[in-house]
Amino acid sequence: xxxxxxxxxxxxxxxLSGNADLIEIVGLSLRVTLSAVILSCAIGxxxxxxxxxxxxxxxxxxxxxxxxxxGLPPVVVGLAVYLMLSASGPFGPLxxxxxxxAMIIAQTILVTPIVAAxxxxxxxxxxxxxxxxxxxxxxxxxxxxxxxxxxxxVGLLTVALAGFGRAVAEVGAVMIVGGNINHVTRVMTTTxxxxxxxxxxxxxxxxxxxxxxxxxxxxxxxxxxxxxxARAAHA
Amino acid sequence: xxxxxxxxxxxxxxxxxxxxxxxxxxxxxxxxxGRVLIDGLDLTIRPCRRTVVLGANGAxxxxxxxxxxxxxxxxxxxxxxxxxxxxxxxxxxxxxxxQRPVMLRRSVxxxxxxxxxxxxxxxxxxxxxxxxxxxxxRLTDLAHRPARxxxxxxxxxxxxxxxxxxxxxxxxxxxPTASLDPASTHAVxxxxxxxxxxxxxxxxxxxxxxxxxxxxxxVIFLHAGQVAETGPAARVLTAPSSGPARAWxxxxxxxxxxx
Numbered sequence: 001x002x003x004x005x006x007x008x009x010x011x012x013x014x015x016l017s018g019n020a021d022l023i024e025i026v027g028l029s030l031r032v033t034l035s036a037v038i039l040s041c042a043i044g045x046x047x048x049x050x051x052x053x054x055x056x057x058x059x060x061x062x063x064x065x066x067x068x069x070x071g072l073p074p075v076v077v078g079l080a081v082y083l084m085l086s087a088s089g090p091f092g093p094l095x096x097x098x099x100x101x102a103m104i105i106a107q108t109i110l111v112t113p114i115v116a117a118x119x120x121x122x123x124x125x126x127x128x129x130x131x132x133x134x135x136x137x138x139x140x141x142x143x144x145x146x147x148x149x150x151x152x153x154v155g156l157l158t159v160a161l162a163g164f165g166r167a168v169a170e171v172g173a174v175m176i177v178g179g180n181i182n183h184v185t186r187v188m189t190t191t192x193x194x195x196x197x198x199x200x201x202x203x204x205x206x207x208x209x210x211x212x213x214x215x216x217x218x219x220x221x222x223x224x225x226x227x228x229x230a231r232a233a234h235a
Numbered sequence: 236x237x238x239x240x241x242x243x244x245x246x247x248x249x250x251x252x253x254x255x256x257x258x259x260x261x262x263x264x265x266x267x268x269g270r271v272l273i274d275g276l277d278l279t280i281r282p283c284r285r286t287v288v289l290g291a292n293g294a295x296x297x298x299x300x301x302x303x304x305x306x307x308x309x310x311x312x313x314x315x316x317x318x319x320x321x322x323x324x325x326x327x328x329x330x331x332x333x334q335r336p337v338m339l340r341r342s343v344x345x346x347x348x349x350x351x352x353x354x355x356x357x358x359x360x361x362x363x364x365x366x367x368x369x370x371x372x373r374l375t376d377l378a379h380r381p382a383r384x385x386x387x388x389x390x391x392x393x394x395x396x397x398x399x400x401x402x403x404x405x406x407x408x409x410x411p412t413a414s415l416d417p418a419s420t421h422a423v424x425x426x427x428x429x430x431x432x433x434x435x436x437x438x439x440x441x442x443x444x445x446x447x448x449x450x451x452x453x454v455i456f457l458h459a460g461q462v463a464e465t466g467p468a469a470r471v472l473t474a475p476s477s478g479p480a481r482a483w484x485x486x487x488x489x490x491x492x493x494x
Contacts (some may be wrong), residue, residue: 077271119309133337135306137401138327147349232381 011206022203026210027188032100032174033167036107040149040163045156048119051144053127063120069113074106078176081106085177103187106173111163112197118159123153146202154229161222251428257282257317257405257436263302264311265295273298273361273460274310280405285427285437287451287468291483294457296440297409298333303438304331304407327354334410336394338382343374345384347397354401364400372426388419394424412446417466424450444484448472456480 013021051062084087085097085105096102126148133145149156171189178185179192188207195204256279263276266319273295280286286295288400301307305312305321310327316325339346347368348465351361369375372392377385382393391411398406412420420443430435441447451468458479464471475481 048391130337130339132306132331132333136304136329136331137350138323139353143353147339154340 002052007201007205010202014206017211019206022206023212024183025188025191026188026214028100028185029168029189029211030214030218032103032187034166035104036111036167036205037160038169039104039108040111040115041160043108044115044134044163045119045149045159047112049149051116052120052123053145053148054141058124063117066113066117066120069103070117072110072113074110074170074172075176077109078106078173081109081173081177097177098185100178100183100185102177103174103185106177107167107170110170110173111167112149114148114166115163118162119152119156122146122159126152134146154226157222157226157229161219164218165215168218170209194219242322249328249390250327254281255317256280256315258303258438259315259318259438260299260303260312261442262312263299263306263309265298265302265313266310271460272304273309274311276302276457276460276462278455278462278465280436280438281453282404282436283431283434284451284452285431286453286459287440287447288438288440288455289447289480289483290457290463291443291479293459296457299457300331300409300440328404329407330401330405331407331409332391332394332411334413336390338385338393339391341382342379343382343385343393344369344378346393347400350397350401350472356401367398368400371399371429373422386419388415388422391419391423392426393420395423395430398419399426399430399435401444402414403435405438406430408437408439410442412441412443418445444472450491456483 023134048066051059051066066228081102082097084091085094085102086092087097096105127144128149130151134147139147169189172194174185175190175193178187178190180190186194188211192204192207192211195201195207245393248363258278258280260276261275263278264271265273266486276299282485288299292409294356298307298378302309305314307325314321316328319325339349341349344365347365351364356364364472366375367377372395374385374389374393374396377389382390385393394412406427411427413425415423419452422458424446427437427439437450439450441445441450447468451472454464454466454471455462456464456471456477456479458477463479464477471480475484
């Protein structure tokens with residue numbers, strides 16, 4: 001099949017002209033995704049590090065659970081968050097359903113296990129190297145955790161990147177809890193799905209190009225930071 | 236490291252054999268995978284002396300060191316620090332340097348700082364100790380380099396300086412020069428000598444007979460997880476009385492006569 005050059009040209013025109021709708025959708029996508037990634041790292045990094053570095057009853061079960069939760073189906077998470085936030089749910093009075101906050105919550109639930117599970121593996125590997133030295137120095141459990149997280153920082157950047165990739169590409173859960181409401185909860189992925197179903201391929205294609213571009217830029221930026229940090233610490 | 240001008244510091248090597256031990260093990264035993272690795276180990280480490288632990292591979296030298304340092308829990312027996320069970324306070328007075336130095340993914344200075352912070356040093360005192368440790372290890376020019384890019388000898392000097400910066404009373408060394416060239420070995424031995432001169436008790440595991448002769452005051456010779464022979468280095472290394480020690484010192488492979 002021949003590519004429709006007219007559609008591609010129109011999509012490029014939308015991007016280059018700085019279309020207001022496009023910018024709004026991209027801005028909301030970034031806000032939701034970055035908020036979810038920051039929250040997931042705030043929870044997942046210490047959680048994963050604790051499971052990787054500390055020995056406590058149930059640690060093995062928790063490690064298996066975190067690994068299993070990495071494959072959470074987004075629509076199931078969307079449904080669960082929907083039920084919690086709907087008017088009859090326990091958090092209904094907060095009136096969060098169909099808001100960007102609901103989308104951030106759903107994405108955080110999806111991304112946190114990824115960050116935690118990958119962090120656990122990275123920290124466990126480093127702990128096996130540092131363990132005897134830390135024990136010899138008498139390093140306490142909290143300091144051990146912070147030191148391991150700091151020394152694993154280069155690898156953990158990639159972990160955060162994996163979380164970003166999952167969040168920015170997510171569509172099922174944010175569609176359910178956000179509702180894809182124009183000018184309120186419409187993000188890149190949900191717009192692409194909607195506009196494609198309507199046959200408006202210019203906007204869908206333009207957003208697809210932006211989404212890919214964003215993924216490339218973020219990856220390149222993180223890899224650059226990773227390279228500099230790795231040289232500095234020789235990790 | 237302790238100030239050599241401190242009039243209260245113990246004079247190295249001045250402790251008589253009858254001096255109260257700084258560390259003892261009683262009936263120490265450790266098993267792994269259904270095998271007895273160490274059994275009935277009664278060791279005495281005298282203060283301010285350099286005790287060299289010798290023996291063939293698998294004799295239990297490194298394991299004994301880890302048990303004495305409290306890195307591992309014995310299956311049987313106990314470790315006594317100045318007559319009392321090894322506790323957190325006693326462990327804070329100990330330091331250990333491993334065969335393969337563990338370098339944090341930080342600069343040389345930050346590696347030293349980490350150990351000092353853990354031991355509660357802060358501010359000016361910490362900065363002073365950092366500077367002194369760098370100088371003693373001859374690493375001042377490399378202070379800002381990532382520790383993991385140093386050569387093997389430099390890394391081992393840093394590991395020693397890091398251990399000594401916390402001012403331990405006893406320093407355990409597990410084959411610290413096993414993979415070093417003669418020049419690096421000499422540099423490490425110089426640091427060990429300085430630590431001993433500052434009154435720090437040294438317990439050194441080595442396979443190097445020359446090093447045992449250069450650094451040892453007392454010798455513990457282990458064989459198959461038990462003490463084969465122990466005594467002053469001058470005697471054990473020249474006229475050993477046990478078969479395993481004699482065979483090892485003569486450079487022969489020891490054939491276990493037990494059926």
